[in-house]
Amino acid sequence: MSIHIDRLNYEEYYLDYLEGNLSGDVLAAFEAFLEANPDVVIDDEPATLLPTEEHLDPVIKLALKQTPDLSQLSAETLDYFLISRQEGLLTDQQSSQLDHWLEANIQYRNDARLMQLTKLTPAFSDVYTWKNKLKRPAGRIIPLPLWLGSAAAAAGLAFFLLLSDGTPENPAGPVKPLAHNEAPKDHDPIRRDGNGTADTAPSTTETVDPAGAGIHRVTNYQGRASRGVDVESMPNVDQLAMRPLSKIERNSGNLVPLHIEKAAAGNLPTALNELAIVSTPVSKQPDMANPIVPITERLSAALNTDVDFRTAKAAKRTAKGSSEAKGGGFYLKIGKFEISHRSASR
Amino acid sequence: MNANEYNKAVDQYADNIFRFVVKHTRNKMLADDVVQETFAKVWEKHEEVAAEKVKSYLFTTAYHCLINTMKKEARSGSIEGIERAGHSDNPHLFDIQKVLHEALARLPEVQKTVVLLRDYEGYHYDEIASITGLNESQVKVYIFRARQALKTYLKDLELVA
Numbered sequence: 141m142s143i144h145i146d147r148l149n150y151e152e153y154y155l156d157y158l159e160g161n162l163s164g165d166v167l168a169a170f171e172a173f174l175e176a177n178p179d180v181v182i183d184d185e186p187a188t189l190l191p192t193e194e195h196l197d198p199v200i201k202l203a204l205k206q207t208p209d210l211s212q213l214s215a216e217t218l219d220y221f222l223i224s225r226q227e228g229l230l231t232d233q234q235s236s237q238l239d240h241w242l243e244a245n246i247q248y249r250n251d252a253r254l255m256q257l258t259k260l261t262p263a264f265s266d267v268y269t270w271k272n273k274l275k276r277p278a279g280r281i282i283p284l285p286l287w288l289g290s291a292a293a294a295a296g297l298a299f300f301l302l303l304s305d306g307t308p309e310n311p312a313g314p315v316k317p318l319a320h321n322e323a324p325k326d327h328d329p330i331r332r333d334g335n336g337t338a339d340t341a342p343s344t345t346e347t348v349d350p351a352g353a354g355i356h357r358v359t360n361y362q363g364r365a366s367r368g369v370d371v372e373s374m375p376n377v378d379q380l381a382m383r384p385l386s387k388i389e390r391n392s393g394n395l396v397p398l399h400i401e402k403a404a405a406g407n408l409p410t411a412l413n414e415l416a417i418v419s420t421p422v423s424k425q426p427d428m429a430n431p432i433v434p435i436t437e438r439l440s441a442a443l444n445t446d447v448d449f450r451t452a453k454a455a456k457r458t459a460k461g462s463s464e465a466k467g468g469g470f471y472l473k474i475g476k477f478e479i480s481h482r483s484a485s486r
Numbered sequence: 487m488n489a490n491e492y493n494k495a496v497d498q499y500a501d502n503i504f505r506f507v508v509k510h511t512r513n514k515m516l517a518d519d520v521v522q523e524t525f526a527k528v529w530e531k532h533e534e535v536a537a538e539k540v541k542s543y544l545f546t547t548a549y550h551c552l553i554n555t556m557k558k559e560a561r562s563g564s565i566e567g568i569e570r571a572g573h574s575d576n577p578h579l580f581d582i583q584k585v586l587h588e589a590l591a592r593l594p595e596v597q598k599t600v601v602l603l604r605d606y607e608g609y610h611y612d613e614i615a616s617i618t619g620l621n622e623s624q625v626k627v628y629i630f631r632a633r634q635a636l637k638t639y640l641k642d643l644e645l646v647a
Binding site: 219264 | 488489491492496497499500504505510518521522525529582583586587588590601605606626627629633634636640643644
């Protein structure tokens with residue numbers, strides 16, 4: 141049987157031919173085809189895989205191992221063992237064996253010394269100077285105690301009213317001072333509780349006028365009972381400068397004016413007439429009243445201390461040029477804290 | 487981590503981060519920027535970071551910021567070809583550390599990073615691997631290569647001197 145090989149089917153025979161698997165008639169037919177078609181001849185050099193040489197650094201190869209193997213200690217692997225000792229990977233025994241090897245090979249002792257010098261130490265002079273800019277606010281809002289907030293509100297309110305020209309009158313009616321030796325009237329307004337019981341009884345205190353203007357009698361018309369505090373033991377003042385003398389003042393013999401005394405009218409410049417006055421006769425005291433009773437009552441309850449606030453209308457001139465006998469100003473008391481301002485009456 | 491712990495971390499590690507970065511960039515202004523960027527990023531995630539792990543988190547963030555910065559700066563370096571510092575001076579009196587830092591600047595970035603984290607901060611191989619994204623074997627190899635290079639540099643200096 142003859143075998144026909146042509147350009148359409150020669151490839152299936154070509155591999156066998158290259159591998160030497162063709163024989164007999166098939167081989168003769170294929171060789172005849174190659175002679176007739178020299179352009180299809182393939183390079184007959186066999187293709188082979190070149191072996192790759194291992195090119196890994198032996199020191200690096202050793203470094204990949206978990207624990208150093210001193211059996212491989214040599215001049216070529218010395219760096220590995222020196223670095224291992226510097227990295228703390230050698231045991232004391234291994235380190236000692238390395239020292240013995242170096243003593244036997246003195247020419248490599250300098251390598252050991254240089255390897256020890258490769259340890260970097262930080263330059264502590266390099267510091268970051270902008271740490272504060274990196275920080276974030278870490279504070280927390282501390283709520284003010286109620287008493288502090290209330291005191292601040294009262295002080296602010298007093299400052300505000302100080303700046304105003306006049307103050308509303310006490311809806312309960314102005315409190316008129318007693319004349320000298322005048323007895324309190326029964327119909328004088330007294331604050332009562334829900335049961336109609338007066339929480340304070342009218343009490344009269346006497347103060348000594350340092351200027352010798354006489355004894356001023358003060359009657360507590362609107363005494364306010366602080367919770368848990370005996371009203372009668374508290375120095376209540378409903379008139380500016382009518383503060384009862386303290387125990388020290390009373391016993392010292394030398395009464396020290398609480399405020400600046402008023403000079404005789406006309407002897408001082410106009411500006412000085414506006415100074416606060418102390419020793420003014422009761423009959424000439426300006427009307428002082430609490431314009432914010434609900435607020436001061438609430439503050440008193442919240443702070444558990446006496447809170448009092450009084451104002452007086454400023455002096456006004458009449459159409460004829462003379463002023464009414466009224467002095468302006470205010471008085472604020474929170475517990476033991478007192479502040480007052482008084483405009484002189486003309 | 488709350489704000490107080492964050493501020494405490496600023497006091498404790500800002501200098502360390504700065505030294506680590508400045509050894510890479512050799513530019514204090516650039517290092518300032520990297521430090522600021524690092525702490526800004528940590529602050530953004532401060533609620534997710536545990537206070538006891540803030541140091542490694544800082545260095546990891548600083549490393550990534552540094553890589554991004556260095557890519558921008560496009561620095562290259564190899565220890566071969568470096569000018570021998572101190573060559574003209576008395577070779578017996580030159581400052582070893584100064585020479586080493588000059589050599590360090592010429593190391594490839596990854597080798598520089600692992601050596602600095604190892605020597606400056608005392609991190610273990612697994613910690614360095616965590617920071618840099620390498621594995622422990624790679625960290626060991628880079629450290630070994632870096633130390634070999636530094637030793638060779640010092641040895642060459644002595645031979646020249």
